[in-house]
Amino acid sequence: MRKICAWCNRPLSTASEKDERQHQVTHGICVRCAQSLLARYPASLGSFLDRPPAPVLVIEPEPRVFTANEAARLLLGKELPAIEGRGGAGT
Ligand SMILES: [Zn+2]
Numbered sequence: 001m002r003k004i005c006a007w008c009n010r011p012l013s014t015a016s017e018k019d020e021r022q023h024q025v026t027h028g029i030c031v032r033c034a035q036s037l038l039a040r041y042p043a044s045l046g047s048f049l050d051r052p053p054a055p056v057l058v059i060e061p062e063p064r065v066f067t068a069n070e071a072a073r074l075l076l077g078k079e080l081p082a083i084e085g086r087g088g089a090g091t
């Protein structure tokens with residue numbers, strides 16, 4: 001599955017030849033577009049992420065959780081210290 005930025009359509013990772021032949025595409029946001037988008041908002045990242053009613057997790061490339069909005073914290077039943085920096089396997 002190819003991963004591309006939904007804003008600029010640039011690849012989010014180096015795709016192998018096998019990946020290039022696949023027609024499935026998933027979207028995310030690249031660092032450049034994320035910085036440009038967040039620069040337009042004077043509010044902090046936390047208050048920006050709390051605007052949508054849906055749970056939002058910001059995932060770093062490692063992958064691990066950078067932060068989570070209020071809806072995600074409610075869904076998981078955890079506060080930020082128990083979520084931030086955790087890997088996909090709960091590590
Ligand atoms: Zn982009």
